[in-house]
Amino acid sequence: QKEVEQDPGPLSVPEGAIVSLNCTYSNSAFQYFMWYRQYSRKGPELLMYTYSSGNKEDGRFTAQVDKSSKYISLFIRDSQPSDSATYLCAMGPRMDSNYQLIWGAGTKLIIKP
Amino acid sequence: KAGVTQTPRYLIKTRGQQVTLSCSPISGHRSVSWYQQTPGQGLQFLFEYFSETQRNKGNFPGRFSGRQFSNSRSEMNVSTLELGDSALYLCASSPDGNNSPLHFGNGTRLTVT
Numbered sequence: 001q002k003e004v005e006q007d008p009g010p011l012s013v014p015e016g017a018i019v020s021l022n023c024t025y026s027n028s029a030f031q032y033f034m035w036y037r038q039y040s041r042k043g044p045e046l047l048m049y050t051y052s053s054g055n056k057e058d059g060r061f062t063a064q065v066d067k068s069s070k071y072i073s074l075f076i077r078d079s080q081p082s083d084s085a086t087y088l089c090a091m092g093p094r095m096d097s098n099y100q101l102i103w104g105a106g107t108k109l110i111i112k113p
Numbered sequence: 114k115a116g117v118t119q120t121p122r123y124l125i126k127t128r129g130q131q132v133t134l135s136c137s138p139i140s141g142h143r144s145v146s147w148y149q150q151t152p153g154q155g156l157q158f159l160f161e162y163f164s165e166t167q168r169n170k171g172n173f174p175g176r177f178s179g180r181q182f183s184n185s186r187s188e189m190n191v192s193t194l195e196l197g198d199s200a201l202y203l204c205a206s207s208p209d210g211n212n213s214p215l216h217f218g219n220g221t222r223l224t225v226t
Contacts, residue, residue: 043117044217098161098207098211099146099161099169099171101156101158103155103157105152105153105154106155
């Protein structure tokens with residue numbers, strides 16, 4: 001079993017819908033959670049990060065961490081065709097150790113105009 | 114500010130050959146990390162260089178090696194290529210590699226035939 005599980009999709013939704021992307025994990029030591037977006041033929045770019053539990057909002061994006069369930073989510077409101085990309089979750093035990101991050105395989109998201 | 118630059122973008126090699134990939138980090142960034150990305154797998158950490166020294170290493174065989182130059186540019190070498198080495202190789206830079214987010218290049222797509 002992988003330490004981080006992420007549904008590969010593709011997830012196809014109409015423009016304007018609310019999108020929910022999720023990752024589950026097994027290591028209770030994980031405290032630092034990130035979401036990256038990767039467009040086709042591009043490298044990943046950081047969208048949001050959270051430390052420990054709770055919610056964090058940035059514009060149309062909300063990251064949520066439920067440590068009791070070992071489950072993290074990324075919500076996208078008012079989805080746009082430009083949001084079509086692969087979304088990667090990454091997590092680790094500490095903020096000061098990027099090399100220890102464990103990455104999900106990514107969920108491909110398609111927003112239909 | 115220019116982003117992380119990786120060259121070449123695409124490579125096709127034959128089993129048994131060796132290959133060298135290049136990465137130029139964002140100006141001022143001293144940490145360079147390398148990752149392997151394959152379909153269905155999360156990013157796999159190869160190694161991190163900081164100030165010309167390998168600071169962290171992932172769980173890859175010794176055929177994978179790297180180095181960093183005094184201007185922070187980095188190269189990754191894979192010797193005796195195997196079919197399973199076909200992947201997207203991503204380079205990421207950060208100011209110090211720890212408490213700062215990773216900035217990725219667009220990767221080198223390596224195909225081994």
